[in-house]
Amino acid sequence: xxxxxxxxxxxxxxxxxxxxxxxxxxxxxxxxxxxxxxxxxxxxxxxxxxxxxxxxxxxxxxxxxxxxxxxxxxxxxxxxxxxxxxxxxxxxxxxxxxxxxxxxxxxxxxxxxxxxxxxxxxxxxxxxxxxxxxxxxxxxxxxxxxxxxxxxxxxxxxxxxxxxxxxxxxxxxxxxxxxxxxxxxxxxxxxxxxxxxxxxxxxxxxxxxxxxxxxxxxxxxxxxxxxxxxxxxxxxxxxxxxxxxxxxxxxxxxxxxxxxxxxxxxxxxxxxxxxxxxxxxxxxxxxxxxxxxxxxxxxxxxxxxxxxxxxxxxxxxxxxxxxxxxxxxxxxxx
Amino acid sequence: xxxxxxxxxxxxxxxxxxxxxxxxxxxxxxxxxxxxxxxxxxxxxxxxxxxxxxxxxxxxxxxxxxxxxxxxxxxxxxxxxxxxxxxxxxxxxxxxxxxxxxxxxxxxxxxxxxxxxxxxxxxxxxxxxxxxxxxxxxxxxxxxxxxxxxxxxxxxxxxxxxxxxxxxxxxxxxxxxxxxxxxxxxxxxxxxxxxxxxxxxxxxxxxxxxxxxxxxxxxxxxxxxxxxxxxxxxxxxxxxxxxxxxxxxxxxxxxxxxxxxxxxxxxxxxxxxxxxxxxxxxxxxxxxxxxxxxxxxxxxxxxxxxxxxxxxxxxxxxxxxxxxxxxxxxxxxx
DNA sequence: GTGAAAGCGCTAACAT
DNA sequence: ATGTTAGCGCTTTCAC
Numbered sequence: 001x002x003x004x005x006x007x008x009x010x011x012x013x014x015x016x017x018x019x020x021x022x023x024x025x026x027x028x029x030x031x032x033x034x035x036x037x038x039x040x041x042x043x044x045x046x047x048x049x050x051x052x053x054x055x056x057x058x059x060x061x062x063x064x065x066x067x068x069x070x071x072x073x074x075x076x077x078x079x080x081x082x083x084x085x086x087x088x089x090x091x092x093x094x095x096x097x098x099x100x101x102x103x104x105x106x107x108x109x110x111x112x113x114x115x116x117x118x119x120x121x122x123x124x125x126x127x128x129x130x131x132x133x134x135x136x137x138x139x140x141x142x143x144x145x146x147x148x149x150x151x152x153x154x155x156x157x158x159x160x161x162x163x164x165x166x167x168x169x170x171x172x173x174x175x176x177x178x179x180x181x182x183x184x185x186x187x188x189x190x191x192x193x194x195x196x197x198x199x200x201x202x203x204x205x206x207x208x209x210x211x212x213x214x215x216x217x218x219x220x221x222x223x224x225x226x227x228x229x230x231x232x233x234x235x236x237x238x239x240x241x242x243x244x245x246x247x248x249x250x251x252x253x254x255x256x257x258x259x260x261x262x263x264x265x266x267x268x269x270x271x272x273x274x275x276x277x278x279x280x281x282x283x284x285x286x287x288x289x290x291x292x293x294x295x296x297x298x299x300x301x302x303x304x305x306x307x308x309x310x311x312x313x314x315x316x317x318x319x320x321x322x323x324x325x326x327x328x329x330x331x332x333x334x
Numbered sequence: 335x336x337x338x339x340x341x342x343x344x345x346x347x348x349x350x351x352x353x354x355x356x357x358x359x360x361x362x363x364x365x366x367x368x369x370x371x372x373x374x375x376x377x378x379x380x381x382x383x384x385x386x387x388x389x390x391x392x393x394x395x396x397x398x399x400x401x402x403x404x405x406x407x408x409x410x411x412x413x414x415x416x417x418x419x420x421x422x423x424x425x426x427x428x429x430x431x432x433x434x435x436x437x438x439x440x441x442x443x444x445x446x447x448x449x450x451x452x453x454x455x456x457x458x459x460x461x462x463x464x465x466x467x468x469x470x471x472x473x474x475x476x477x478x479x480x481x482x483x484x485x486x487x488x489x490x491x492x493x494x495x496x497x498x499x500x501x502x503x504x505x506x507x508x509x510x511x512x513x514x515x516x517x518x519x520x521x522x523x524x525x526x527x528x529x530x531x532x533x534x535x536x537x538x539x540x541x542x543x544x545x546x547x548x549x550x551x552x553x554x555x556x557x558x559x560x561x562x563x564x565x566x567x568x569x570x571x572x573x574x575x576x577x578x579x580x581x582x583x584x585x586x587x588x589x590x591x592x593x594x595x596x597x598x599x600x601x602x603x604x605x606x607x608x609x610x611x612x613x614x615x616x617x618x619x620x621x622x623x624x625x626x627x628x629x630x631x632x633x634x635x636x637x638x639x640x641x642x643x644x645x646x647x648x649x650x651x652x653x654x655x656x657x658x659x660x661x662x663x664x665x666x667x668x
Numbered sequence: 669g670t671g672a673a674a675g676c677g678c679t680a681a682c683a684t
Numbered sequence: 685a686t687g688t689t690a691g692c693g694c695t696t697t698c699a700c
Binding site for chain 1: 340384386388390399401408417418422430432434437448451453474475476594615620
Binding site: 033034062 | 670675
């Protein structure tokens with residue numbers, strides 16, 4: 001019943017229009033030299049048949065598919081925003097997104113292998129990492145890679161864009177101290193990730209430079225469930241910390257709720273809480289979370305620019321996007 | 335500098351291995367008849383050269399690309415969850431996802447046109463709609479379409495899966511009445527969408543059948559900002575509604591916050607609030623939102639099954655997924 | 669401006 | 685089991 005009938009080919013259109021198959025190709029190629037009359041004939045025939053150029057065939061010839069491979073970690077907070085912005089941007093340029101998700105700390109290698117088989121024009125890794133061996137091979141094959149929120153690879157031709165995690169962590173520390181909090185704690189995400197390491201380093205280093213002890217610490221794995229445990233543990237210590245910096249907002253929101261509903265603490269006055277990312281919920285009145293915001297749209301714009309750059313262009317090695325400290329009530333003591 | 339060097343082809347591998355090019359193809363085709371010895375030779379040569387079969391070429395021959403096109407509306411609440419589940423599921427079957435996002439009520443037509451040019455094996459529309467003209471053409475070309483959370487199309491071969499919106503709306507109504515709420519209000523999403531219409535119909539019809547007046551009503555467009563306005567308006571009415579059913583959870587959460595922080599109402603006792611979808615935040619202690627849950631994983635499983643079904647299979651016309659009423663504290667009067 | 673012909677990298681008969 | 689051959693649907697010389 002549902003035997004797939006082969007879609008009309010350029011040949012079919014050519015026959016109907018009474019021209020050569022090459023003419024059909026030219027009619028669908030923007031800059032091609034073809035008489036307006038012939039093009040119209042072709043387009044009419046094409047419409048009649050419901051012809052649509054087969055991009056696979058075109059890609060086979062050109063060696064480029066018009067497809068951008070995206071591998072995105074399931075931890076990434078701006079998933080939808082980022083993908084939407086990117087999709088819109090790339091669509092305009094006639095590019096498309098072949099997407100994969102990776103769970104947690106898994107490497108993107110397997111997916112990237114697949115992507116290369118489709119001769120993708122470029123790769124974007126968001127909160128996902130790649131073995132340097134594969135990264136090297138991508139470079140060899142001329143596939144530019146843009147990595148977002150992962151450390152710059154030591155491989156040439158690997159563009160890396162990151163939010164300023166170190167600086168952000170430092171600004172949070174400075175802000176908490178300035179607000180008068182003194183017994184600071186840090187809730188780590190997934191310890192091994194660069195994202196976590198940098199946020200923690202920025203925070204801890206600032207404290208140490210100020211002559212303060214390193215903060216108490218628990219690990220929450222960037223997840224709500226982990227954060228609930230970690231928060232209970234931190235808040236049960238004696239002396240109790242008077243402020244907690246969580247490596248991302250998800251954990252910070254969970255921390256606020258544990259503190260408020262399980263420990264009866266007043267957020268801000270009795271316990272300062274700060275996060276990182278400025279996700280949508282951080283600004284909700286229930287939370288009013290002080291956090292460090294990454295300008296997602298600006299970042300995506302930069303990513304898109306690199307992905308769309310002519311292949312001849314030398315990819316920029318590394319760039320850091322400054323965020324902004326968003327001070328809200330979760331760190332107001334009075 | 336970055337002239338793209340053509341990747342090694344099957345020919346190159348054949349030459350190095352001292353076999354025919356066809357043998358290389360066979361070495362990479364699971365069921366093919368080839369001597370173990372030859373395959374090993376080929377695989378070794380392939381590894382040496384870094385050969386990877388070009389899927390575009392394969393697709394060109396087979397007429398199917400191994401790609402599933404996904405168009406997803408930016409309103410869709412389970413975006414990440416759904417995509418992750420789907421990606422994992424399809425990867426196992428060697429299929430990949432070409433994705434597009436559509437803003438609001440825009441039709442997916444333009445994107446679907448693009449997708450067809452890539453000879454996608456199937457289409458999945460999540461909270462996005464397609465003109466019936468294009469849907470018909472997909473059917474003609476043998477591209478199965480699965481539509482999630484949009485009304486069943488009147489076109490053959492168009493599988494449609496939906497959460498039970500009508501039933502859910504009814505259950506919410508029954509629950510609110512049973513809790514003793516009497517002055518019910520409804521906050522609509524985007525009025526024209528089937529999602530909204532069905533949720534509203536289920537709710538309103540139940541009330542009318544019970545001999546109650548139709549609920550007061552405002553439109554929140556499925557968005558937080560819209561919901562804030564709508565909630566203010568509803569809560570300023572005299573007599574004030576004592577319960578609000580919002581067409582999705584995003585709006586319900588906003589409503590809770592407006593009621594609590596702007597009107598000083600105690601949620602549950604003074605104002606019942608119910609939502610729809612059971613998004614993650616609904617269960618957070620700050621909200622404890624009563625809502626109707628859709629079993630996303632189960633749905634995706636069903637979607638994947640259809641997408642992966644052999645083309646010969648007749649696509650199931652329409653199927654409804656039952657959800658479950660999640661009663662939480664936002665609708666407890668005492 | 670247009671057609672004929674070659675070929676992108678692969679699979680699928682068809683021989684052997 | 686393996687090599688040979690013919691395309692898949694298109695773009696791109698190259699003549700005209």
